[in-house]
Amino acid sequence: MNIILFGPPGSGKGTQADLICEKHNLLHISTGDLLRSEIKSKSNFGKGIQEIINTGNLVSDEIIIKLINSAIKKDNDFSGYLFDGFPRNMNQVSLLSKLLKSKDIKIDCVLFLNVDKSILLDRVLHRKEAEGRSDDNEKTFKNRFDVYCKETQPLLQYYKSDNLLREINGIGEIYQINQRINAELETF
Ligand code: ADP
Numbered sequence: 001m002n003i004i005l006f007g008p009p010g011s012g013k014g015t016q017a018d019l020i021c022e023k024h025n026l027l028h029i030s031t032g033d034l035l036r037s038e039i040k041s042k043s044n045f046g047k048g049i050q051e052i053i054n055t056g057n058l059v060s061d062e063i064i065i066k067l068i069n070s071a072i073k074k075d076n077d078f079s080g081y082l083f084d085g086f087p088r089n090m091n092q093v094s095l096l097s098k099l100l101k102s103k104d105i106k107i108d109c110v111l112f113l114n115v116d117k118s119i120l121l122d123r124v125l126h127r128k129e130a131e132g133r134s135d136d137n138e139k140t141f142k143n144r145f146d147v148y149c150k151e152t153q154p155l156l157q158y159y160k161s162d163n164l165l166r167e168i169n170g171i172g173e174i175y176q177i178n179q180r181i182n183a184e185l186e187t188f
Contacts, residue, residue: 001026001188002080002105004087004164006155007113009144010120010127011170012177016113017084019178024185027076030084034067035059053135056143058088058151065095074103081105089151093158108188110159111181113170117145 001024005013014030021028035053039046045063052059068086087093100107115123121141128136135144159165166184170177 001108001185002100003082003185004107004110004159005082005084005113006110006152006159007170008115008117008120008148008153009141010124011113011115012123012174013084013113015174016177016181017082019174020181020185021082023182025077025079026082027071027073027078027080028082028084029068029071029086031059031064031067031086031088032084034071035063038067050134054140056135056140056147058147061089061091061095064088064092065099068096069099072099072103072105080108087155090155090158093155107164109166109185110164111184112156112159112165112167113177114167115170119171120145 003020003026005017005020007013014032017028017030020026035049039050039053049059049063064086068083072081083096087096121138124136124141125138127133135141156165168177168180168184
């Protein structure tokens with residue numbers, strides 16, 4: 001099974017991704033995590049990325065597809081992939097679709113974690129205390145959310161017309177949201 005996990009910043013994609021991947025033996029591919037580990041490696045390349053992330057804008061599609069390409073390993077013991085935080089704009093949708101075609105991989109569903117904007121900022125500020133992410137502050141969140149509305153949210157319509165979209169109520173306790181996801185995935 002191959003899944004795209006979709007949702008606004010702070011919707012809990014990373015947390016739910018870990019649970020889904022454990023239960024279904026999927027390889028978790030998070031562009032946010034890939035970028036953060038690139039930054040940690042202290043390469044020059046990583047330095048530029050940190051600046052972009054701190055503004056809340058999107059990193060270039062070229063960098064993203066390179067990271068995704070090297071993260072997809074066909075000869076692994078996993079039963080599929082879970083893409084988290086990707087694709088984030090229409091160009092990334094077509095880059096992903098080309099890449100997957102060349103590797104003979106098909107997306108089975110797009111899980112949309114739906115969470116109200118009013119709740120997202122609280123979650124992000126809470127995560128700042130727990131994880132210290134430099135982009136988890138009110139100013140950057142505002143831009144991340146605007147970028148999401150402008151660039152990413154329109155993809156929902158696209159996936160809906162492809163019949164891949166499954167909406168999950170992302171409000172509640174972690175285990176409740178996970179149960180909703182499990183119930184949805186049982187239909188596959
Ligand atoms: P969140 O989902 O909470 O915004 P992520 O860890 O997914 O957090 O992303 C953090 C930042 O990394 C984004 O604000 C953006 O700058 C960059 N980023 C992550 N994924 C992508 C992507 N697919 N394309 C461009 N930039 C990305």
